[in-house]
Structure formats: C-alpha cells, structure tokens
Amino acid sequence: MMKQNYHFFSNELPLVFLYLCGNRIFMSLRKFLTSKVFFTQVAIALVIVVALAFIILKWLDFTTNHGEEITVPDLSKLSVEAAEEKLDALDLEYVLLDTTDFQAGYPKFSVVKQDPAPGYKVKEGRKIYIKINSDKYQSVTMPDLVEKTLRQVEPTLKSLGLEVGKKTYKPYLGKDMVLEVYLNGKKLKAGDKVSKASKIDLVLGDGKVGYEEEIDTVDTNIDSETTVEDEF
DSSP states (O other), X not given: OHHHHHHHHHHHHHHHHHHHHHHHHHXXXXXXXXXXXXXXXXXXHHHHHHHXXXXXXXXHHHHHTTTOOEEOOOOTTOBHHHHHHHHHTTTOEEEEEEEESOOTTSOTTXXXXXXXXXXXXXXXXXXXXXXXXXXXXXXXXXXXXXTOBHHHHHHHXXXXXXXXXXXXXXXOSXXXXXXXXXXXXXXXXXXXXXXXXXXXEEEEEOSOHHXXXXXXXXHHHHHHHHHHHHHO
16 A cells, blocks of 8 residues: 555656646746836836837938938039039039030030939939030931922921021922022032021922913914914
C-alpha cells in the first residue's frame, strides 16, 4: 500500500511542481503588469516611438520638400539671361531646347515657348524647358505658281508660311489664273528663295479676253458670209 502511494506521489510530483511554478509566474507577471514600473516603461516606449516617427516625418519633409511648391513664372519675351536670373531666384533650372521660326511679336532670341507653362506648381530644382525666337525668318523655296488658279495658290503659299499680297488683273482667258508672281516689285520664278511671312503679289487673269475675242470672231464670220452672199 505504501509502495503504491509512493508511486502516486512520484508520478504526480512533477505536475504539482509545474503547477506551483506556473501559478507563481502568473502571479508575478500579473503583479508586474499592474505595477507602476510597467506603465512607466510603456509610457517611455510610446514617447520614443512618437519621437522617432516625428523625426522620420521631418526628415522626409526636408528631403522631398513636402508641401513646398513653386509657381512657374512667365518667361515669355525674356532673353535667355533674364530668364535664367528669374529661375535662379526661385531655385529652378532651365534647359534650352532649340529655336523656333521667327515670330514678329517676340524680340530676337527671346523665350517663345516654355514647359511647364506659367502658373504650374513644381518642386525646387525642377527643369524648365524653353524655346527661343530666331533672329530672322527662315527661307523657303518658291513653287511654280504660274498657270495655277488663285484657289490652288492661296493654300500653297499659306503652307509655306507666305501670304498673298496685292492682286492685280489683266486681260486673260482664264479667270483668277496666276500669270506672274512678284515680291517687292521683283518678279519671281519657281526655285527662288524668299523669307517666310513675305507677302507675294499676284498678277491674275480677269477671264474677259476670251469672251470678247469669241464675239469678235463671230462678228467677223457673219460679216464675211454676208459679203459672200452679196456678191452672188
């Protein structure tokens, strides 16, 4: 009987020991979690986390200029030097792309186009791409306009950047048919070089001479037939 009791206690003792130890640990942990020390450490940890988050956010704001936007100024009609000074004052940069066809409304070598456009919001250091005006009009080659109608010639000149200037008429069978082409009093021919935006003067047919000649021919034929009949 005593031997059986001994075996019982020997088998259950480790379980009892673990139970007592676990209960003791649980009571100690519970006591710690409800103590001032625990809450003090939690508060310190929260303060550290908040401080680190604040520092990280400030660092990101500094490196990315978060919330700091610059309004792109209007560089139109400014020289490259003046545009550069204006952009430098705003911590912006510029990139010169190329020149455009000469535009009379802009000074020579002044800014004609820019990207981004004026008023656009950008970050510090953004590159502004600009194009400047040429110093003179580009030259184009005159096409063959003679014996073509005014309706054909007008869009042709426009596509070349030219304008139709003074139009004069003279007797010719084809109405509005181009007979001669002039620039500032000088007669032009196909292949001549002229500056863009030039006004090309045209000499056109009035379309009347063919009708008058036909009437004269008919009258002459009638008179001839009358004369022949009279002779008979």
